[in-house]
């Protein structure tokens with residue numbers, strides 16, 4: 001039930017620290033003991049990540065981590081594109097789906113099996129077709145997600161996938177065991193970082209809301225793993241508000257999309273505090289953009305007048321800007337509520353898309 005929450009999305013956003021805690025407690029023990037219990041697959045030389053929408057974004061975060069920590073290359077493919085996309089022979093397929101019933105994902109699963117790929121599934125539904133048919137299953141333990149917009153399942157997929165990554169790298173020796181154990185212990189801090197992000201977002205986002213409601217289009221920017229979060233923020237905003245949102249790698253802006261930016265254009269930055277991000281922010285700021293910076297470093301923004309910063313805890317830096325997703329979800333939801341949208345049931349969309 002909703003309890004005191006105005007909608008399921010609000011409830012599911014607030015549940016994220018608890019979901020993270022449950023998942024980390026469930027899996028980190030087995031990882032610390034050096035083995036992924038039901039995982040007898042060899043360490044892959046390449047990974048193919050498959051999913052749709054938010055699940056694909058979670059998969060991209062996980063694969064990026066595998067590449068950064070273990071130097072294992074990957075390709076991320078939309079499930080609907082897999083039939084016409086070549087895959088690397090012998091690649092391990094990591095297939096993510098909250099529902100485990102998405103038609104595009106199940107078709108992709110057939111294609112992957114047909115090409116001889118072993119499949120690790122990351123799903124929130126143990127009884128789903130995906131869970132039944134994959135070679136190994138990692139459960140998300142997020143509890144039922146009612147809102148059509150995926151929130152807590154994204155966090156659960158990223159953390160579940162992170163446990164798979166650490167387990168693989170620890171077992172294979174690609175990351176030395178003691179370091180893998182330190183990384184697992186770092187994960188214990190994630191629930192607090194997510195709770196902190198909820199508090200910081202609630203305090204600061206109302207200050208930008210009025211400016212955001214007046215705009216008709218939005219630009220999201222990020223760098224490195226932050227780019228994936230920018231994509232997720234733009235997806236959430238489109239889905240809930242029915243307004244246009246673009247997401248770009250910050251450095252690509254000057255190669256075209258900068259032409260969109262004018263006085264008052266909202267630019268939402270997943271801010272890594274780097275000098276290059278600072279330069280991008282200065283560039284859009286000079287054109288009168290309304291900047292909202294989401295990040296923990298805070299170095300880019302204060303020097304540039306008075307853009308808004310949602311300051312995040314960055315203690316688990318190697319994981320990428322996971323806590324920024326909380327701010328991005330809250331921006332999308334608050335804006336949708338201010339516009340009178342039904343945030344739990346956006347138009348034209350279904351929770352589980354069972355047609356191709």
Ligand code: M6R
Nearest residue numbers: 053054055097098099102149150
């Ligand atoms: O159940 P799945 O994770 O396979 O669903 C995939 C997408 O349809 C889903 O993530 C969609 O993008 C979300 N509604 C976005 O919030």
